[in-house]
Amino acid sequence: MEQLGGLLTATGEPLPPHTKQALAREHERLALVERQIEEIERAQAAAMKAATKHEGEREEEARGGGTAERSAAQAATLVRLHGIGQTSAVPLCREVFYRHFNNRRELAGYFGLTPSPYNSGSMRVDQGISKVGNPRARSLAIEIAWLWVRHQPNSALTGWFLKRVGDAKGRIRRIAIVALARKLMVSLWRYLTTGVIPDGARMSPA
Numbered sequence: 001m002e003q004l005g006g007l008l009t010a011t012g013e014p015l016p017p018h019t020k021q022a023l024a025r026e027h028e029r030l031a032l033v034e035r036q037i038e039e040i041e042r043a044q045a046a047a048m049k050a051a052t053k054h055e056g057e058r059e060e061e062a063r064g065g066g067t068a069e070r071s072a073a074q075a076a077t078l079v080r081l082h083g084i085g086q087t088s089a090v091p092l093c094r095e096v097f098y099r100h101f102n103n104r105r106e107l108a109g110y111f112g113l114t115p116s117p118y119n120s121g122s123m124r125v126d127q128g129i130s131k132v133g134n135p136r137a138r139s140l141a142i143e144i145a146w147l148w149v150r151h152q153p154n155s156a157l158t159g160w161f162l163k164r165v166g167d168a169k170g171r172i173r174r175i176a177i178v179a180l181a182r183k184l185m186v187s188l189w190r191y192l193t194t195g196v197i198p199d200g201a202r203m204s205p206a
Contacts, residue, residue, distance in 0.1 A: 001027055044090045047072040048079070071098045074192050081191075082202045083151030088144050095137045096185075097192055104186040112138045113182040138181075145181035156199035157184055 004023060007015050015023075050072065071093040078089035101107040108114045112133025149158050161180045165173050187198040197203065 041086065044072075044075070044086055048076040048086065048090070067094075067098050074098065077192060078188065080204050081152075081188075081198070082204060083147045084144060084188075088140065088147070092137070092140055092144070092188075095134060095140070097189060101189065104189070107186060107189050108182050109133060110137070111141055111182070111185055113141065113178065113185070141181040141185050142177060145177050145184050148184055149177075149180070152198075152201055155201045157187065159200070 001024065004015070004020060009015060047068070071090070074093040074097050075086070075089040078084050078093065079086055096107075096110060099110070101110070105114065110133045112135065148155070149161055152158050157180060160183070161176055165176045184198075190196050191198060
């Protein structure tokens with residue numbers, strides 16, 4: 001904002017007064033949003049830090065505590081995996097993993113990542129994923145899948161993805177990343193419920 005008064009247009013003229021006022025208002029809104037995001041992230045970090053207690057105490061809390069305590073403990077566990085940060089782990093646990101699922105099909109169905117085939121007589125067509133689940137969770141799962149490929153290059157899931165897409169670009173990669181997202185969410189669910197680390201995944205120190 002200190003530099004706003006010295007800015008010039010492309011023709012070398014000072015910025016019009018209304019443009020300066022509009023930029024000042026935009027800056028004020030942006031600064032407010034950034035402060036709010038920082039407050040949320042600090043609160044999330046504090047909750048996760050409180051959740052990283054002695055293992056036995058944390059398990060007891062996860063069984064008997066409220067939803068907020070369980071999701072914070074789960075998020076603290078997830079962020080130990082490279083490629084999954086606080087801003088992804090917290091909403092993922094609050095939206096999805098605090099719930100009880102009987103099997104991986106129920107989990108994938110909640111995300112809306114289950115296949116939706118069309119069978120009619122001799123015609124069989126794959127219509128893609130169902131998209132009947134939680135759209136916010138589904139978008140988050142796909143974002144995490146892209147990050148997983150980047151930050152977990154030696155994991156079995158990344159190997160599965162690269163084997164299928166090869167050097168392909170565009171639509172093929174987008175289709176494959178959705179399939180990877182489904183596999184990854186099942187793997188993360190198992191990690192949180194059974195402690196089984198995804199095959200080949202890189203972990204951070206506790």
